Amino acid sequence: MQSGCCGDSSAGAEAAVDSPFDNAGRVRYLSALRWPGDPGKARRRLLDARSIRARKQRWHDTLSGGPTAGHLFLISYAPDAIERPLPWPNLKAERIEYSWEVYIRHRARSEWLLDDSIPHLNVYTGTEIFAEAFGCEVHRPPNDMPCAKSLLRSASEVARLRVPPVSDSSLGLLFEIADELRRRAGEDATLKIVDLQSPMDTASLIWNKTDFLAALYESPEAVRELAAKVAELMTSFLDLWFARYGRDLVAHYPDYYMPVGVTLSEDDVGVVSPGAFREFYMPELAMFSHRYGGIGLHCCADAVHQWDNFARVPGLRVLNLVQPETVLRAAYPRFAQSAVQFHSWSGDGPPWERPAVFPQGSRVVIEAGAATRDEALELSDRLWQACGRN
Numbered sequence: 001m002q003s004g005c006c007g008d009s010s011a012g013a014e015a016a017v018d019s020p021f022d023n024a025g026r027v028r029y030l031s032a033l034r035w036p037g038d039p040g041k042a043r044r045r046l047l048d049a050r051s052i053r054a055r056k057q058r059w060h061d062t063l064s065g066g067p068t069a070g071h072l073f074l075i076s077y078a079p080d081a082i083e084r085p086l087p088w089p090n091l092k093a094e095r096i097e098y099s100w101e102v103y104i105r106h107r108a109r110s111e112w113l114l115d116d117s118i119p120h121l122n123v124y125t126g127t128e129i130f131a132e133a134f135g136c137e138v139h140r141p142p143n144d145m146p147c148a149k150s151l152l153r154s155a156s157e158v159a160r161l162r163v164p165p166v167s168d169s170s171l172g173l174l175f176e177i178a179d180e181l182r183r184r185a186g187e188d189a190t191l192k193i194v195d196l197q198s199p200m201d202t203a204s205l206i207w208n209k210t211d212f213l214a215a216l217y218e219s220p221e222a223v224r225e226l227a228a229k230v231a232e233l234m235t236s237f238l239d240l241w242f243a244r245y246g247r248d249l250v251a252h253y254p255d256y257y258m259p260v261g262v263t264l265s266e267d268d269v270g271v272v273s274p275g276a277f278r279e280f281y282m283p284e285l286a287m288f289s290h291r292y293g294g295i296g297l298h299c300c301a302d303a304v305h306q307w308d309n310f311a312r313v314p315g316l317r318v319l320n321l322v323q324p325e326t327v328l329r330a331a332y333p334r335f336a337q338s339a340v341q342f343h344s345w346s347g348d349g350p351p352w353e354r355p356a357v358f359p360q361g362s363r364v365v366i367e368a369g370a371a372t373r374d375e376a377l378e379l380s381d382r383l384w385q386a387c388g389r390n
Contacts, residue, residue, distance in 0.1 A: 050114050052190075056248070058116055059257040062340055062363050063294075063317050071355050072116040072340075073366040073383040074255060077376050080105040087125050088140055089173055096180050099123070103185060112373075114380045116365075118257045120250040121181040122192040123174050127265075129194060130233055131205040133169040134161060150208040155215055155222035158207070163232050166240055175244070182245060190257070192250040193241070198264045199230040199284050206230070209268075216276055223280060231284055235291065238262060242292075251296050256318050256342050256365060261294030263318070269309075270301030277309045289315035296320070307331070311338045318342055318365075336362035352382035 131148035296318035370376035
């Protein structure tokens, strides 16, 4: 990780590197992680485990579901939180400086805090970006995220809608932000992907949602045509993004890493039938998964009736459900063999006690928060052990 000094072999630089081991944190790490023997050897193993490469390997192993797969954990550190500018076009410079500062803090934190988080450059957006590129006006409230205003009201309007070139649309700004962040960080820095609503979700922003849902039954061909146009724009965007910045990514929400693949939000499926899901939504999810090498899926809809469909999405790597505890208690065993689960609730009580009660064979991402450095170190120690790592 980047820090205030680099390439300095002076005593001061060495002390800065060793600082995590100058207090009780060293004792906790060496004992809790059960690394016996020479402290120098243990220190090297700890530095290796904290490296970005090792973190990415743990994600790869867990996503692949192989014999080394296990649970993962992320620790949010309250002192590093800073206020985020709204994602408005006229705040481009502020968005860049915010994302750069968050990245620098995360890189610095990864040098002393051992978890599975991946420092990343965040080109954050709202849900409006692809609808805006098609010509939708955007409502930007003063203290909330932007949202697209519908452009179409009827099936007869779909045919006239043209797919815009990525570079000549409002999406070009996102590449300008990403280019500057990558210029500062270097080619190896991982980017967080923008907010990717599924083509059907974005189509329901472009086409008045009430009329759009009725059109699933009244004008299904027009629905497919609009969704196909959105998918064409999204794949053009993603092809350019991956060619420019590499295939690995951190999801737009929540912060999970994928060495290859794509992440989508599917937030309207709570109001459609399982049959409609299979007819309209499943084909595009399968296309994205096959095109990019796997898929992570977010859903905050009340969509228990779609769980069988979720489990059948080809190449499903990660599932994120944002639901009440009672719903998620049923989700963990249901998807234990289907995907890595990173839900909005992973258990009550101390985070390190949760892996013991997760379903056999499941792979779960645990989030925990820390207000102080000592609290973060203790969480790291305990969760490392609880996840069965030596």
